[in-house]
Amino acid sequence: MGQPEPTLADYPSAPVDPAGLDTVAQATATPGELQPYTELGLRDDEYDRIRQILGRRPTQSELAMYSIMWSEHCSYKSSKVHLRQFSEKAPPSDRMLAGIGENAGVIQVSDKLAVTFKVESHNHPSFVEPHQGAATGVGGIVRDILAMGARPIAVMDPLRFGAADHPDTARVLPGVVAGIGTYGNSLGLPNIGGEVVFDPCYQGNPLVNALSLGVLPVDRLQNKAAAGPGNVVVLLGAKTGRDGIGGVSVLASATFDDASEQRRPSVQVGDPFMEKLLIEACLELYDAQLVVGIQDLGGAGLTCALTETAAAAGTGMRVWLERVPLREASMEPHEILASESQERMLLIVAPDRLDAVLKTAEKWGVPASAIGEVTGPESGVEPGRLLITWHGHPVVDVPPGSLVDDGPVYARPMREPADLILLQADRAETLARPSTPEALRETVLRMIASPNLCDKTWITEQYDRYVLGNTVLAQPEDSGVIRIDEETGLGVAISVDGNGRYARLDPYNGAKLALAEAYRNVAVTGARPVAVTDCLNFGSPEDPAVMWQFAEAVRGLADGCAELGIPVTGGNVSFYNQTGAAAIHPTPVVGVLGLLDDVTQRVPMGFARTTGADHDLIFLLGE
Amino acid sequence: MTARIGVVTFPGSLDDRDAARAVRLAGAEAVSLWHDDPDLRGVDGVVLPGGFSYGDYLRCGAIARFAPVMETIAAGARAGLPVLGICNGFQILCEAHLLPGALTRNQHLHFRNRDQWLRIESAGTAWTNTFQPGQEILIPVKNGEGCYVADERTLDELEATGRVVARYVHGNPNGSQRDIAGITNEAGNVVGLMPHPEHAVEALTGPSLDGLGFFTSILKHLAGAPA
Amino acid sequence: MPRVVVDVMLKPEILDPQGQAVANALPRLGVTDVSSVRIGRRIEIEFSGQPDLDRAREIADKLLANPVIEDYSIRLADPEESTP
């Protein structure tokens, strides 16, 4: 602000006082130092693994990095063994240009074009601070889409809240809707559909899932590999602050007791304006072929971006951490590495393209700083190492793959929930049915007035559905339909669906039903379904009953996809949606994407008024 | 020769591509103008599109007004250059004092996107001359700060001089005073409009084709304008 | 370093829907003795050198307040005035 962004040359070369800084040398010299790994969510055996990998105790910064990367959220340590089925059972597809494991799956849809889409959760942050939590959820999924080389062109938002008349719903829902609206509207992304479901099981754990869709020319596909030793590592976007430094704040106090007020994890605040500029800057960089690799900074910040880009290429990386532009000068290395500040991307750039990259960033008013370089494998055999210094002092020296690929994997115990038999025995057939016209009328009225079935316009009209001028169908339709090519009329249809109550009764079939519903919604527009994304919202994986639900749901979704002949191209797992011992209903949310060769042929859901004809014939298909 | 209509992109502009599409569908050439470049590239008219210029932080349009391109546009507008400000563009025109009054937070405090009926009150401007006075049209409205306010004297003067261009009918979506949806300057070359005509130019994507009229009007205006 | 504070409020004759929404919500909280709530902006400006009131006034005139609908006042933050 006011002052120009410091450039590389402005940084003091004088080393800081290393006293109090936990350097690699310090870690080697003090092997017995107690470290708060339990507070950071690491188990004894996990901590031992880290010591084994490093041949010493980790530094404060390294410990922060392992705790982040080996967390459930980043490592998928409880879900990995199950999610494999999505690839194993998937039908062969020659459309898939990028699949599970990438930032988002990419599907080729014509000679020239591909689309990418993915759904992700931002459940917990949206409970703590509904507006910003939901807003940054949209921001995060949009950056995933952007990282693949695509222009984001639409968003959707499957939402679940506690009881409609609960006072806390009155706090959470308006904030969530305003947050999604503000962020998506400010990015200029039409909102083309979603869900609003009320159920007391979500009272303390609202589900805020966000889906984004992007389109790219096939030859603009990007990847995250930090290839090419000598290439420059560039951090593009917002300055780094103390946003969302969750458990890592434990590291701030040597005595692990009350971390000072200042150090409390702070909520991430989104800046959609910065993200809009980031989008335009990145697209310009892609078109000019100025980047070798790119990765968005999500929940795990720099830690994730640095290690994943290096691990994907098998290269090493040298990072001068003091070159990261900070919002607060007093930030320490482990905080910088753990920060969840929004609206940032990590680029890998050839040295002779650096000037052009910085110029494009400047044109769009986006800060950009070269913070490091890609290095080769040391002995020529080993994969490279990630070496991070802080004012000249090494604070991190790790094999990047050890954080990304060698994390723990658990086959957690599973047990069918004890109450399932009882629940299933309580069958709908036993309920009294309305038998008189009056009772029928009363039932219908009660149903259409219920929060779950009533008109959703009060929410959807807070979202821009017109921007970009390609929205063919949006609310109240069953699928959103977007024209992706004005010349050929190529279009896509997307629907996201889920039903936690079905899944609670039978997670295997509940997941299949969610898939089938989304598939049908897409098919009835006239589109050919081609790809699936999913967000699996569950309770704690440490509860065998939840783990069983999860395993069943994954098995159901994988089987369903195999039967329908479409692949899962990406998704997200959200565990720990749980208050005390009470987990939410298992809630797999499934998105299906379909293709319309000629989008003008789409079928809207309302009965069309046919001029000249005095009536239509109505058919019921299926059983 | 086809008319050349400039569409300005500010950082945070969102409907610039839509405005350019509407210009092309109306039969003119769309020319991109950049906020940081004062050169208007010889265009015959300018559209300031919708969006959230500079994030719309502080006040909508407050920062965009100081963009280098706005100086040239303001000078041109005073000399008769046709300028249409849509939504954020309307806000910028008010902030730049090219139009009177201001646009404030919707009275219900929500962003609102719906298909909205308008009545064209003045067909005498550069951007509305293909409409009939009193004609009702349907185009999308979408804004969080679209509530038009001005002091009573200004409002009376706007009414008395036929400078209310369009009014909301069948419901006011944001609490605008006297249901005002759009106004013009004294000369009729500068028009600010809160709803989005560029989103009603194709049967496939809009609620009607009514928006096209604003873009064909400028062509008619330019064709009739003395060279 | 002392800051300059610019308070920007809607002119009294301009409707303030946000303030009104708060005022309308008060009776539900059991508060009945509030007659009006107005919500404006408080802007804190930090200068790299000495705080400069004239400069701040210039910024306020050009950018921070819209004279059509807003009034503003400017002052040095009291040294004791805690950043809220």
Next chain:
Amino acid sequence: MPRVVVDVMLKPEILDPQGQAVANALPRLGVTDVSSVRIGRRIEIEFSGQPDLDRAREIADKLLANPVIEDYSIRLADPEESTP
């Protein structure tokens, strides 16, 4: 009748995109000596009887400030403090 003023600002460690946007715009107005701008809300509460600081604090806690990201301070408006 004296008013109660509630100043609500984002906590210092929280990103303030608004303030940042204004700060970034200043050089364009020829202002180069501003190092930071923070934007918050100023809320004026008028009571029908005596202004009541405790009551105002209660309102601030419940309605005016979001404790997760904002701090606030409360005071009686100086009698000389002009309504901006």
